[in-house]
Amino acid sequence: MRVCAAAPFAPNDALIAGDLRWQAHDIVRLRQLESFDNEPAWVRAAFARAPFAVVRRAQAAAGLVAVGLRGAARNERYGTWARSDDIEAVFRPEALLASSLDSALRVADRAALPVFVALDVLRRDASCFGSFIWGPTGSVGFELATGKPTATAASDLDLLIRMPNHLSLDEAQRIQAKLQEHSAYAGARIDAQLETPAGGVALAEYASGKPRVMARHASGPRLVADPWAL
Numbered sequence: 001m002r003v004c005a006a007a008p009f010a011p012n013d014a015l016i017a018g019d020l021r022w023q024a025h026d027i028v029r030l031r032q033l034e035s036f037d038n039e040p041a042w043v044r045a046a047f048a049r050a051p052f053a054v055v056r057r058a059q060a061a062a063g064l065v066a067v068g069l070r071g072a073a074r075n076e077r078y079g080t081w082a083r084s085d086d087i088e089a090v091f092r093p094e095a096l097l098a099s100s101l102d103s104a105l106r107v108a109d110r111a112a113l114p115v116f117v118a119l120d121v122l123r124r125d126a127s128c129f130g131s132f133i134w135g136p137t138g139s140v141g142f143e144l145a146t147g148k149p150t151a152t153a154a155s156d157l158d159l160l161i162r163m164p165n166h167l168s169l170d171e172a173q174r175i176q177a178k179l180q181e182h183s184a185y186a187g188a189r190i191d192a193q194l195e196t197p198a199g200g201v202a203l204a205e206y207a208s209g210k211p212r213v214m215a216r217h218a219s220g221p222r223l224v225a226d227p228w229a230l
Contacts (some may be wrong), residue, residue: 052184097136
């Protein structure tokens with residue numbers, strides 16, 4: 001987040017595990033958005049246009065969820081907190097691959113965007129992810145969840161792959177190679193993140209064979225040798 005509200009709770013009140021009903025990259029529809037700080041001027045207009053937020057990786061106290069707001073411009077990102085009681089619906093990345101994507105592809109100008117071409121091809125290619133659970137995040141995920149045009153011709157396709165169990169280096173490299181093939185075909189950059197017990201790990205970084213990789217966790221980023229060894 002380029003801007004973030006001050007935490008509306010004392011550091012000692014933050015929950016270590018957080019509320020497991022919501023996970024990073026989930027998109028939530030909110031009944032209202034409380035203001036905890038001097039928020040940017042664009043926030044209220046953006047929320048009125050689309051009363052949705054993205055769950056982010058940050059610790060929160062009981063009854064609160066760390067969320068991020070998206071504005072119309074690329075640099076309009078704001079981190080804040082929502083009351084859990086104000087969450088009306090939750091859209092997980094993997095749930096956006098069925099009817100939501102089909103609806104977007106029925107609109108000609110959206111279906112022609114490189115990111116939607118890439119996502120549709122990936123959905124049809126069962127050999128890429130196999131039995132792994134995955135789905136879109138970023139601008140594409142936000143558009144599919146909200147129905148509001150968000151992705152552009154220059155957007156990247158951001159993906160989340162649920163990876164609770166160890167992923168071999170060979171398998172990671174195979175998936176990364178397949179994503180690069182589809183990226184070249186569609187003309188859209190594809191950036192995949194593994195959701196591991198240690199946090200979010202970039203697939204490309206893990207597939208590179210580095211001895212340690214960056215794991216993004218609610219308590220902060222950290223370098224780990226094995227994202228599954230906890």
